[in-house]
Amino acid sequence: MSKSANKDIMVAISVPPFWHCGRTIRGNSIYTLIALAPAMLAAFAMWGLPAIRVVALSVFTAMACEFLCQKAMGQKPSQHDGTAAVLGVLFAFLLPAAAPWWLVVIGVGCAMCLGRMAFGGYGTNPVSAVLVGWALVFVSFPTYMDATSTILATDLFDPLLRLKQFGAADVAGISCTDLLLGLQLGGLGAVYAGLLFLGGLFIIFRGVIRWEVPLTFLIGVAVTAFCFQMADPARYAGPLFHLLSGSTMLAAFFLATEDSCSPHRRLPMCLYGLTGGALVVIIRIFGMYTDGAPFAVMLINLLAPMFGLVVTRPFGWKKGDK
Amino acid sequence: MKRRFNILSDPRFRLVYGDVRNFREGFKPRKLRLNREQFELLPDIKKKTQVYPGMLLAEHPSLEKGDLHAPVYGVISDINVRSIFIDVLEDSAVDASAFPAVERVELLNSDLRGEDLVLAVKKLGVNTRSLGQRARTLVINGLNPEPGITWAEAMLIGYADEIKAGIELMRRFGRADEIILAVPKGAVVHVDGIRTVEVEPEYPNSISELLIKQITKKENPEGWASVGIHNVWSLGHVALTGLPLMDTVITVSVEDHWANYVVTNGSIVGDLIEYTGEPLKNGDTILRGGPLRGESLDQLDRSITKGTQGFFVVRKGTIPPMEGDSICVNCGACMLVCPTRIDPRMLSRYAEFNKYDMSRKENFHLCVDCGLCSYVCIARRPVLQYIRLAVNKLRQEEAMAKLTPVVPVSKD
Numbered sequence: 001m002s003k004s005a006n007k008d009i010m011v012a013i014s015v016p017p018f019w020h021c022g023r024t025i026r027g028n029s030i031y032t033l034i035a036l037a038p039a040m041l042a043a044f045a046m047w048g049l050p051a052i053r054v055v056a057l058s059v060f061t062a063m064a065c066e067f068l069c070q071k072a073m074g075q076k077p078s079q080h081d082g083t084a085a086v087l088g089v090l091f092a093f094l095l096p097a098a099a100p101w102w103l104v105v106i107g108v109g110c111a112m113c114l115g116r117m118a119f120g121g122y123g124t125n126p127v128s129a130v131l132v133g134w135a136l137v138f139v140s141f142p143t144y145m146d147a148t149s150t151i152l153a154t155d156l157f158d159p160l161l162r163l164k165q166f167g168a169a170d171v172a173g174i175s176c177t178d179l180l181l182g183l184q185l186g187g188l189g190a191v192y193a194g195l196l197f198l199g200g201l202f203i204i205f206r207g208v209i210r211w212e213v214p215l216t217f218l219i220g221v222a223v224t225a226f227c228f229q230m231a232d233p234a235r236y237a238g239p240l241f242h243l244l245s246g247s248t249m250l251a252a253f254f255l256a257t258e259d260s261c262s263p264h265r266r267l268p269m270c271l272y273g274l275t276g277g278a279l280v281v282i283i284r285i286f287g288m289y290t291d292g293a294p295f296a297v298m299l300i301n302l303l304a305p306m307f308g309l310v311v312t313r314p315f316g317w318k319k320g321d322k
Numbered sequence: 323m324k325r326r327f328n329i330l331s332d333p334r335f336r337l338v339y340g341d342v343r344n345f346r347e348g349f350k351p352r353k354l355r356l357n358r359e360q361f362e363l364l365p366d367i368k369k370k371t372q373v374y375p376g377m378l379l380a381e382h383p384s385l386e387k388g389d390l391h392a393p394v395y396g397v398i399s400d401i402n403v404r405s406i407f408i409d410v411l412e413d414s415a416v417d418a419s420a421f422p423a424v425e426r427v428e429l430l431n432s433d434l435r436g437e438d439l440v441l442a443v444k445k446l447g448v449n450t451r452s453l454g455q456r457a458r459t460l461v462i463n464g465l466n467p468e469p470g471i472t473w474a475e476a477m478l479i480g481y482a483d484e485i486k487a488g489i490e491l492m493r494r495f496g497r498a499d500e501i502i503l504a505v506p507k508g509a510v511v512h513v514d515g516i517r518t519v520e521v522e523p524e525y526p527n528s529i530s531e532l533l534i535k536q537i538t539k540k541e542n543p544e545g546w547a548s549v550g551i552h553n554v555w556s557l558g559h560v561a562l563t564g565l566p567l568m569d570t571v572i573t574v575s576v577e578d579h580w581a582n583y584v585v586t587n588g589s590i591v592g593d594l595i596e597y598t599g600e601p602l603k604n605g606d607t608i609l610r611g612g613p614l615r616g617e618s619l620d621q622l623d624r625s626i627t628k629g630t631q632g633f634f635v636v637r638k639g640t641i642p643p644m645e646g647d648s649i650c651v652n653c654g655a656c657m658l659v660c661p662t663r664i665d666p667r668m669l670s671r672y673a674e675f676n677k678y679d680m681s682r683k684e685n686f687h688l689c690v691d692c693g694l695c696s697y698v699c700i701a702r703r704p705v706l707q708y709i710r711l712a713v714n715k716l717r718q719e720e721a722m723a724k725l726t727p728v729v730p731v732s733k734d
Contacts, residue, residue: 007481009622010604012638013440015707017614017693020470020641021332025651122702123651131670207331210658264654264667314685315531316542 011227028208031081035199036089039192049095051188059088061108069117083122090130090168093189096147102284107137107201121262127301131294159245168237169303179244190247200253209257217252253291261301268307274296275298326564337465337523338506339472342479342520345584346634349597354588355625371398376424376566386451393568393586424565436496441581446560447567453553464505465528470613471573471632473582477555478511488558526661573632576600585626592622605638614693648701656695662688666695670708681712
């Protein structure tokens, strides 16, 4: 009677809850890579081997740097969770297709080592690691980072450069469909606004990122651009142009939403997004750089702890409580 | 659409499962293991004592905890500090006339009221702590307490007599001014003589604090309390049968299929698994309680006790495995889902690094123990467990601080 089939079974002990939403770091990375894939394939189709070279080198260097840092720091290697690959792809998206190999290696190496591992690893960096590396090479080697000066054999042009140099009237003729399809010069993957938008929607629906940040970020861009355009239509371009040009979409969906550098509650997230969106347009108009989106994201990353100070009343809070 | 954008999009969190079948009663355990911690055994209860259904085995010193009765004919095979083990006798081997008859207590027809009634109910094995709460409004929580537990709808619809009897006795306790029944929105439930309110049947609304918030639209209002429908059913069951409480209703769920059983108090979970006919495999997790707040059992000879609400088998590989030392990656999902707006992210770290004092700043005491923080954690950290640890440690500390230091008595 006591001889039961279950006698020799080893049961696993765990802690509650015993159900899980199924999302893991690795899963999130894979979804992000899937979301980035259309833009990446479009870039490959457009630029061919040079673009493949930049992306592959960037991903490889990111993973290698992470591995070396983790070995040096005595951490468990975690390349299998895919966060290094995501960092590599995002970094490559900001580079021009003709970027030399050393630029990629220096940039992504700094992104991984200084931007992420110096703070302890994935999820600890206060500023988007991708942008730390990007800012470093962008400020150090502006000529090599400029697609207009590195890619000569093309009819495409950088709309933001046109806007900066020749004013709003000059870019008024650019069709939004072209911008949406990515027919513009800029970062090799960042310019595919339409595809990145679709990818962004995908990861929102998969629950990888929260919808508040991208939505308010885009609203911030649109509203600020609209206000400027109202003030002087001859000098300032309209909201649609700012939304579709440069790396606005990449910033809204993939850079500004990095979890560890953005606030976590709803109101702070919205303020964070709005500020970021407004800064994109302000930097584009008043700054010396053509594309303000990456810098805007770095600035709101730094402001994130401030947004986090917006008080949330604890449950059952009553007037007079501390 | 709203659910799609939410990071909680699990359809199982909708606490309405449409299962109103009567509870299955066929399960006969072969061995029982009754919990006797803190109980005082009666003097003549020893090894080899013959027991019969309804026989008083032990009394609980607290007035709020029910006494312990033997639920079956059998022989006590062992007694240790924590448990009483009983070998169950086959029905055919029992001569019922050899045992004294158990007197039925007709609580509904008696004129017991107030504290006398509470004591009588305690003597019948029912815990009266939550049933007899003093409150202006006592809400009977008619929602399934946790996702995956499915008996609440059946209790509201198929077992209305038990619920009515339970409510009647609760009124006679005289401790709550008003008793109301909370039912899932859209359910057509009407129990005579009691006001019903509808609440959104979405986990974690079944947790006391949040249920009351749903009803009153206020957080932690004064004078409100809630009691689970499971307890009311037990009370009503005792009132209708006139016998001590000897079984409990649980949801037994293996993988995706479930059924609700009436199970004898003290049944061994190994027997229960065999009865369901689902073979257990190496690496499965078995748990008592609900899938979000329950406890995982280490051995198959653990038992289902009176308050147990469910028994689940979670197959190996259904959820991502938990690795012991995974670090927080600051994704903030726990902060977004936390219904009490505390910061599980920081609380779990404080507990991880022994900084319990810091937990006070983050309002750790507001935690309602819903388990959503660990449910959404992408790093698979045991967030709920960390918070429970902190709550426990600080409670102990506070208890220690309240003790008066012993001053040695001087000799002169």
